[in-house]
Amino acid sequence: MEKKISSAVIHRMPRYFRHLCDLQDAGITRISSGTLAERMGLTASQVRQDFNCFGGFGQQGYGYNVAELRAAIAGIMGIDRERTAIIMGAGNLGKALMTNFNFTKYGVRLVAAFDSNPLLIGTEIAGVPIYSCRELDRVMEELQPEIAILTLPKIHARAAAQRLVSAGIKGIWNFTSIDLHLDMPQVPVENVHFSESLMVLSYKIQ
Amino acid sequence: MEKKISSAVIHRMPRYFRHLCDLQDAGITRISSGTLAERMGLTASQVRQDFNCFGGFGQQGYGYNVAELRAAIAGIMGIDRERTAIIMGAGNLGKALMTNFNFTKYGVRLVAAFDSNPLLIGTEIAGVPIYSCRELDRVMEELQPEIAILTLPKIHARAAAQRLVSAGIKGIWNFTSIDLHLDMPQVPVENVHFSESLMVLSYKIQ
DNA sequence: TAGATTGTTAATCGATTAACAATC
DNA sequence: TAGATTGTTAATCGATTAACAATC
Numbered sequence: 527m528e529k530k531i532s533s534a535v536i537h538r539m540p541r542y543f544r545h546l547c548d549l550q551d552a553g554i555t556r557i558s559s560g561t562l563a564e565r566m567g568l569t570a571s572q573v574r575q576d577f578n579c580f581g582g583f584g585q586q587g588y589g590y591n592v593a594e595l596r597a598a599i600a601g602i603m604g605i606d607r608e609r610t611a612i613i614m615g616a617g618n619l620g621k622a623l624m625t626n627f628n629f630t631k632y633g634v635r636l637v638a639a640f641d642s643n644p645l646l647i648g649t650e651i652a653g654v655p656i657y658s659c660r661e662l663d664r665v666m667e668e669l670q671p672e673i674a675i676l677t678l679p680k681i682h683a684r685a686a687a688q689r690l691v692s693a694g695i696k697g698i699w700n701f702t703s704i705d706l707h708l709d710m711p712q713v714p715v716e717n718v719h720f721s722e723s724l725m726v727l728s729y730k731i732q
Numbered sequence: 733m734e735k736k737i738s739s740a741v742i743h744r745m746p747r748y749f750r751h752l753c754d755l756q757d758a759g760i761t762r763i764s765s766g767t768l769a770e771r772m773g774l775t776a777s778q779v780r781q782d783f784n785c786f787g788g789f790g791q792q793g794y795g796y797n798v799a800e801l802r803a804a805i806a807g808i809m810g811i812d813r814e815r816t817a818i819i820m821g822a823g824n825l826g827k828a829l830m831t832n833f834n835f836t837k838y839g840v841r842l843v844a845a846f847d848s849n850p851l852l853i854g855t856e857i858a859g860v861p862i863y864s865c866r867e868l869d870r871v872m873e874e875l876q877p878e879i880a881i882l883t884l885p886k887i888h889a890r891a892a893a894q895r896l897v898s899a900g901i902k903g904i905w906n907f908t909s910i911d912l913h914l915d916m917p918q919v920p921v922e923n924v925h926f927s928e929s930l931m932v933l934s935y936k937i938q
Numbered sequence: 939t940a941g942a943t944t945g946t947t948a949a950t951c952g953a954t955t956a957a958c959a960a961t962c
Numbered sequence: 963t964a965g966a967t968t969g970t971t972a973a974t975c976g977a978t979t980a981a982c983a984a985t986c
Contacts, residue, residue, distance in 0.1 A: 534977065536935055540928035544909065558943060567914055570943090571979050578945060586944040587986040604934040618831050622824030623926075632930050672937065697937040699930060703750065708773055714936035716929045720829075722746035723922045724838050724905060728810040729742055730920035731878065731903040740953065764967060776967090777955050784969060792968040793962040943986085950979070957972080962965105 531579050538576055539603055541566065546596040558589035605633040610671040611699075614686050615678030616641040616656050619701060623677065624652040637669050663693060672696040680704055687715075741782050745809055747772060748782070752802040764795035811839040816877040817905075820892050821884030822847040822862050825907060829883065830858040843875050869899060878902040886910055893921075 545566055549557060559573040566573075577583050577590070583598050584590045600606040611629070613620050616639045629636055639656045641647065647658045657665050674690045676683055676698060683702040687710065690698065697714045700706055707715045751772055755763060765779040772779075783789050783796070789804050790796045806812040817835070819826050822845045835842055845862045847853065853864045863871055880896045882889055882904060889908040893916065896904065903920045906912055913921040 532977070536932060537928070539935070540925070540931040541911075543931065544911075544925075544927070560943080565914075566911075569979060571981095572977090574944065574946090575978075582945065584944050585986060586984070587942045589943065602935070603931045604938045605931055609934070609937070618824065618828030622828045625824050627926060632927060632934065634930065634934075673933065697933050699933050705747075705750075705772075708771075714933060716933035716936070718924065718926060718929050719746070719750075720833060720924060721750070721838060722743070723924050724840065725746040725749065725809045725811055726742060727879065727903050727905050727920060727922035728815070728838065728840075729745070729808070730922070731815070732810045738953070766967080775955060777957090778953090780968065780970090781954075788969065790968050791962060792960070793966045795967065941986105943984105945984080946982090948979105948981080951977085953974100953976080955972105955974070958970090960967105960969080962967085 535576050535579055538568075539599055542573075542576070543596065543599045543603065546592055546599065549592045550596060555592050556589050557592055557595075559584070562590070600633075605631075608633050608635055609673055610635050610637045610669060611673035611675055612637060612666070612669070612671045613639040613654070613675040613677060614659075614690075615639075615676065616643070616646050616651060617677065620675070620677035621651055623675065624654050634673060637671055638665055640665075662689065666690075666693045666695075670694070673699060675699045675701070677701045684709065737785050741785055744774075744782055745805055748779075749802065749805045749809065752798055752805065755798045756802055761798050762795050763798055763801075765790070768796070806839075811837075814839050814841055815879055816841050816843045816875060817879035817881055818843060818872070818875070818877045819845040819860070819881040819883060820865075820896075821845075821882065822849070822852050822857060823883065826881070826883035827857055829881065830860050840879060843877055844871055846871075868895065872896075872899045872901075876900070879905060881905045881907070883907045890915070 545562065560570040563570045563573045577595070580598070580602050583595050597606070611634050613624065613636060620639060624636060624639065636654045639651065639654050640659050640662055641656055642659050646656045649656050672695070674695045676686065678686060680702045683700070683704050684706070687698060687706050691710050691713050695713065698706060700715055700717045703719055703721060751768065766776040769776045769779045783801070786804070786808050789801050803812070817840050819830065819842060826845060830842060830845065842860045845857065845860050846865050846868055847862055848865050852862045855862050878901070880901045882892060884892060886908045889906070889910050890912070893904060893912050897916050897919050901919065904912060906921055906923045909925055909927060
């Protein structure tokens with residue numbers, strides 16, 4: 527009987543993952559719920575409850591093995607198996623992602639980018655070939671990507687999302703400021719809305 | 733007696749704001765909690781509770797005036813008054829923000845960027861002058877910016893944040909993957925951690 | 939063994955939802 | 963006025979925290 531994992535827990539997992547990576551880089555091999563909690567600004571109870579949603583990764587009297595726990599979280603989040611992705615829009619933001627973001631660390635392999643700028647089409651950015659948007663269906667058919675990254679102008683976002691879903695995309699990483707999840711409840715969407723974050727900062731400053 | 737506004741409410745405000753902007757652009761002048769809730773995938777109760785944290789913006793039998801409510805939220809979040817900001821790191825991501833992001837809409841005016849690349853220093857991107865990192869203290873003294881945007885390499889982020897705080901920065905918009913808020917609890921930090929969002933998407937796809 | 943720390947149950951706290959009187 | 967919809971209180975639900983027996 528699978529118990530449903532709450533959204534709050536899922537959203538904490540990436541932070542655990544990051545801290546465990548840092549600990550591992552620092553050569554630390556074991557950690558207790560209390561120490562990890564303190565480091566992250568949580569309670570020890572919460573840390574143990576969170577991990578126990580997925581099973582017992584710790585050992586009484588010892589704590590958690592950093593490498594094992596890190597690997598377990600990678601497995602839970604599904605970043606330990608490779609997924610292919612395409613990027614819609616090779617403007618500044620798309621280029622920034624292609625150039626700087628460590629996709630490999632999260633199990634993602636960028637296989638194509640799409641743009642409408644004729645100067646870009648046929649070139650490569652960080653090893654990723656850039657196609658015309660007209661070639662979308664053909665290239666998708668060929669490469670069967672699972673994830674689409676939306677870094678195109680807001681006005682084109684909804685139509686692009688619909689096309690991608692029709693062509694069988696499995697998930698959308700949305701950098702445009704529109705809400706997509708309501709149109710297409712069948713396909714997971716994760717939003718990176720810069721403005722929401724900036725507004726919260728603005729509130730906190732007051 | 734000011735009642736504390738919960739973090740959950742604050743984090744919903746930007747979404748309300750965005751939807752109200754869209755409604756206003758569509759020429760819609762009034763909306764009920766029920767209609768807004770449906771549009772956003774919330775409950776009418778929650779919408780009314782959220783707004784009532786800040787006072788009564790609605791009218792019985794009528795609903796909410798879109799323009800008024802939008803302006804009220806802008807005031808609550810503090811984006812109706814101008815704040816100056818500097819951007820640390822004029823690489824792809826910094827450039828993407830300077831070029832594409834509508835800072836003005838959120839009350840932010842970019843006054844300077846800092847980078848270590850000699851080819852960029854002395855130039856401008858989207859009207860924002862680029863200075864050497866060595867000039868940080870002098871320029872900060874002169875311009876007194878309130879917000880710093882961190883779009884520089886992870887390894888330099890912590891040191892930069894400490895320098896900025898010493899120089900009197902009021903808030904940090906952090907695009908690097910490190911956690912800063914623990915070092916400096918006195919200065920608000922908002923994080924845009926791309927990887928957390930991608931990991932959640934990866935989980936949802938499974 | 940004794941000490942430490944987990945896994946897990948119970949208690950508390952807070953957030954969401956429901957209900958409805960107030961009122962435009 | 964009658965209908966609609968808010969503001970607000972009460973009920974429910976879920977998430978966090980505390981406590982402690984189990985056990986390494």
